[in-house]
Amino acid sequence: MKLYDVSELAIRNLRESIFRNSLTTIGISVGVASLVTMLSLGIGLQQLASRRLQKSGLFDTVVVTSRRDLRNFREQREEGPTPAESPSLDELARKKIVLIPGVVEAYPDIRFVTDVRFDGKPHLTTVAGVPFSAKNNNDAFDGVQGSFFSSDAAAEVILQKLFAEELLGITPKPGTDTTNIAELAKSLLGKELTISYAERTASPSSSTATDSAAYSVVSRQQALKIVGLTDLDPDSMRGMARARVFLPLKFAQDLHVMQSNLRDTSASDASSYTSMSVRVKNPNQVPAIEDAIKKMGFSAFSIVDATRSMRQFFAVLDGFLAIFGSLALAVASIGIVNTLVMAILERRREIGIMKAIGASDADVRGLFFAEAGAMGLVGGAVGVTLGWTIGRLINFGMNIYLQRQNFPSAQIWSVPLWLVLSAIVFSIVVSLLAGLYPASRAARLDPVQALRYE
Amino acid sequence: MHTSLAVRAENVSRHYQMGEALVRAVDGISIDIEAGEFVALLGASGSGKSSLLNLVAGLDRPTSGAVTVHGNNLAALSREQLARYRLHTVGMVFQSFNLIPSMSLLENVELPMRFAEVDRRERSALARQSLDRVGLGGRLSHRPMELSGGEQQRASLARALINRPKLLLADEPTGNLDSRTGVEIMDLIRSFNQSLGMTVLMVTHEQALAEKYAGRMVHLADGKLVEDMSNDISNDAVPTISSAAVAAPTPEPRGGAQ
16 A cells, blocks of 8 residues: 555545544643653753853863972972973963863963952952953853943952842841842942952062062052952852952953962962962863863863763763653553554454455554554654643743742753654654554454454 | 556465464465456365455555555555545455445445445435446345345445446355356446456355456465466356446346335
């Protein structure tokens, strides 16, 4: 029989007992829907986690330090020059690192403790330089109130929420987080605060690197305009100390602040840095870039294995969700077997007639197969729609919940095209497998017996 | 009248095991049927006439012996080839009509051509033509249950003829019909035999019907051939049926049709 005729007859037969076949098809739909819902949530969560981790900088950042600072600090295990011969981590080194393929940017870590004066009152806190690129790739600045820095060298400042409360003299009750950041922003944005810091200036006698204390310290003050407030902790791998006041990196660098966390003053050259953060385009490239930096004679470290284990976790999670989803489909496939075996009993005579007038085993088998496949196709399509809708509803409900809890909304659900297509294909394949036994049983039916049966 | 062999059965047996007992439905029958013959298979129920018909139809395989139809040894055919044989060489009509209830008459008649992979348009045209021929040109879209028994049997004749078989096998074709409708069906079958030269092998238990239409009467009893006699029907009062008579059947009660 031609494929067209097989399909036409199959659809006609499915329509004949529309109620039973609809129930079976709904069974398949529910199976496919649960599969799609489970996987769409699994994939959505994975994407959410990947996005968050990407932005946290935990997995795409390599921290570089000079080996000179590690003298007497750690056993000499790594290959490369001895600490004494290690190059200094300066602007030249930074430019070299940026040239390594896969590196997006490299910037020095600027971080110092200073006195901040606001409204005449002094507050001691840690100030950190934030690279201008953090605007787009650090989630701490996603929900910033006000705005991000207008440029990399602007005399502007973003405050962490807790510090903002401190400036206004608000003491939040422990364990509660009731202060509205928008109200804080109203009373702070556009105002000025002043920081006092110690500038390190090279002294005339520091022409040789062997001179270990050849710089002088000048006390300075700088007025800064408050442009933004963030309620998340922007601390990450990019820095080691917790900061509550953030300056544009270039601006902070130009202040030449005497940093307190230097372990060794031998790197007295004004342009050399304590540590540097290197941002990598793809977390997979981290080990290679780490190696390249180590070959240059620096120390480098990252949390690279965490990405791999995160992926493994999600692969296992997806696997589990898929198994649970498939269970529903397996139950549905038993429904198909049942429906088709019932159809054989019911249509025994019809099968006998078809054989008597010339239908081959293959014709009969094809017909039952087509019926199973059609139920799989329709069930798959309906199921994907249903699963998509359920996933959407869960996402919607979750976002309402998140909003009530004062969290930013998140997309925890994703139905990529490959999932749609493979769910439908999977549904058809499962249905055909379920049709295998009934179809071959129908094909083997003895026409003489079938026609005798009244 | 030149003849060629249509069916040859050589010492054919068909035995069934029913529990402990061995049922010899067909027990060593040999018979030759020439092309164009109209043969009636007579006998009481259980005499093996339907079993023999099923063997010739290729619906069943003999336990021993050979059935050859137009040179094809059915025993040598695969299941697939046997299906082809049923499709192209044989047309069958049954006592209980065996139309598919969910299909219209047109679809029922078209069905064998679907298996034969005949083009859609050609299929429809041939099916209409065939239904016209049995006088059902106006009931194409009716379902079998909406028709009288005689009409259903005519539709099943139209279906049996659609692939132009050489051999028409009829199993008690008038068994479920009243005598007047039965005569109409028999007239149709005879017209196919005479105008198309189709060989007819008909199972019946009605001696009178066989005497009136069949040129040869074969009696079976307990699976064995007990009598094989030719029957002179040339002096029968019924004239050779014309296509005009076929196209204008005797009116009969028709439920819901105009």
